Amino acid sequence: MISLDDIYKVIVATVPLYVALILGYGSVKWWHLFKPDQVDAINRLVCYFTLPLFNLDFTAHSNPFKWNYKFLAADGISKVIIVAVLALWARCSSKGSYCWSITNFSLCTLTSSLVVGVPLLGAMYGQLGIDLVVQFSVIQAIVWLTVLLLVLEFRQSRSDFPSTMNCSTSVVRNPPQVHSLESSRNDLEGKVINIDGLGDDNRPSLWCLMKVVGKKLLANPNSYSCIVGIVWALFACRFNFQIPSIVDGSILIMSKAGTGTSMFSMGMFMALQEKLIACGPKLTMFGMILKFVAGPAAMAIAALVVGLHGDVLRIAIIQAALPQSITSFIYAKEYGLHADVLSTAVIFGMMASLPILIAYYAILQTLHSL
Incomplete structure (x- = not known):
């Protein structure tokens, strides 16, 4: 059975997150200390400095050669399961659609892994919990958020090309007649020639889409902070190097503010919304079921398939129930795809996550002791 001391440790680790969240909310909503443009400036501080350095700090100090690749395989399989279910739903249900998928x-899958996961799983399972959350967050930032961005770009390009594309694509209309020794066909006038990036149906090629996605990822320091961190970790662990103390200290002084400023910024974001539940109660309940039930259930199935057991199995399930990724909302807003649903998932999920995650922890520990 789980003890009250265990629950108390989790509460001690997570309540400070909510204190920072409430302070951010109150600074805008109640005390009117910040105007919207000032909130934007603070968000930029978090986005471009404290959070990327927070990510870099954890990633650079990890050891990729000792990662639990069964755990990461379970994460990948769980996402395949969810994709398969969503594809079947979109194909067979009258309510199914590509956009809603x-x-x-x-x-179901994208979580606020480092900001909430590190203190929470650290309190629950110690260093093992922290290590696994860091591994998950790196793969999410490098792989799954990239996949999400690619899919969103593809969706938008189908209806809005070429205005959404920023790559070097040229479309020439009414070209002059071309004479060739190998071809006598000179009936090209009035047709569209796709030079770089367009297929025969005037849709962008995969390479062109990847160029756009790459540019957007490079504009997001949270993405390449993980890439830089993992490259350094591989190099340092392979050749037994350590980060110079002056560099490590420079990163640490900003990364220590990562959790607090991120939660403070989240509170400010909540205060600026007209409604905390922007999408209505039905969609909110549907989103919470996907977030806190469907995602962990898929992870539990995948974890059992690859043979996870013990604390690693329990960590895999709990981390799948962490609150919604803020990045997923940012992308949804940028691409105009159900931003109200993702906004509600971020806000309501953050408020509801503490009791739900403690319940998961208690249930899993109880099952373990039986």
Whole structure:
């Protein structure tokens, strides 16, 4: 059975997150200390400095050669399960759609892993919990958020090309007649020639889409902070190097503020919304079921398939129930795809996550002791 001391440790680790959240909310909503443009400036501080350095700090100090690749395989399989279910739903149900499948995938799988996961899983399972959350967050940032961005770009390009594309694509209309020794066909006038990036149906090629996605990822320091961190970790662990103390200290002084400023920024974001539940109660309940039930259930199935057991199995299930990724909302807003649903998932999920995650922890520990 789980003890009250165990629950108390989790509460001690997570309540400070909510204190920062409430302070951010109150600074805008109650005390009117910040105007919207000032909130935007603070968000930029978090986005471009404290959170990327927070990610870099944890990633660079990990050891990729000792990662639990069964755990990461379970994460990948769980996402395949969810994609398969969503594809079947979109194909067979009258309510199914490609657009809702994208949003539902985000709700089921993308979590605020480092900001909430590190203190929470650290309190529950110690260093093992922290290590696994870091591994998950790196793969999410490098792989799954990239996949999400690629899918969103593809969706938008189908209806809005070429205005959404920023790659070097040229379309020449009414070209002059071309004479060739190998071809006598000179009936090209009035046709569209796709030079770089367009297929025969005037849709962008995969390479062109990847160029756009790459540019957007490079504009997001949270993505390449994980890439830089993992490259350094591989190099340092392979050749037994350590980060110079002056560099490590420079990263640490900002990364220590990562959790607090991120939660403070989340509170400010909540205060600026007209409604905390922007999408209505039905969609909110649907989103919470996907977030806190469907995602962990898929992870539990995948974890059992690859043979996870003990604390690693329990960590895999709990981390799948962490609150919604803020990045997924940012992408949803940018691409105009159910931003109200993702906004509600971020806000309501953050408020509801503490009791739900403690319940998961208690249930899993109890099952373990039986």
